[in-house]
Amino acid sequence: MTIxxxxxxxxxxxxxxxxNLRCIPMIVRYKLDSCRIKLQLADWAKLSFEEKEQLADLPCQFPDEIEAYGRYVNALVWKYTGQYPSVLKQIADSWNETQEIPAEVKEKASEFACPQLTTEQWRNLETLQRFALVKLGRSGHEGSNFPIACSEFGLM
Structure with missing residues (x-):
């Protein structure tokens, strides 16, 4: 198993x-994907600031941690909404593929006239950085952060 x-x-x-954590930060989005939970922004907004911080800080790497994290998220959402969040049937985790740059990242780089990443640059990014670029590449409303992230990650 890769650590x-x-x-x-x-x-x-x-x-x-x-x-103020009004939006779901990438670290929490990564952990939610790890336990296959789709948390709506409206549900996130109902959580206290302390609960949001906990979701950023709680471990969610090993199978037992992922299971515990998912239970905690489910309990929080239930507490505020009386419903459980949606379960993602499958995760397209192209950020874990280090041999090839995902198409959505290439396309978003072209869209914003960012330099095209090399496979070596992609491979050298931290997992959470690759995750962020994939998510920003897929998402319409956050796309403007893509070139900012590229710059922050030393790719421009």
């Missing part, structure tokens, strides 16, 4: 919301 170094961190491109 990934996923530590709690917030990226500079998230600075406009990390002081």
């Amino acid at each position: 990934l170094d996923i530590r709690t961190q917030y990226f500079q491109f998230e600075n406009d919301f990390v002081n």
Whole structure:
């Protein structure tokens, strides 16, 4: 089993919301994907600041941690909504593929006239950085953060 170094961190491109955690930061999104939970922003908004911080800080790497994290998220959402969050049937985890740059990252780089990444640059990024680029490449409303993230990760 590969051991990934996923530590709690917030990226500079998230600075406009990390002081109040009004949006779901990448570290939490990564952990939610790890336990296959789709947390709606409306449900996230109902959580206390302390609960949001806990979701960023709690371990979610090994199978028992992933299971515990998922139970905790489910309990929190149930507490505020009386419903459980959706379960993701499958995760397209192209950020874990280090031999080839995912198509959505290449396309978003072209869209924003960012330099095309080399496979070596992609491979040398931390897992959470690759995750962020894939998510920013897929997402319409956050796409403007893609070039900012590329710059932050030393790719421009």
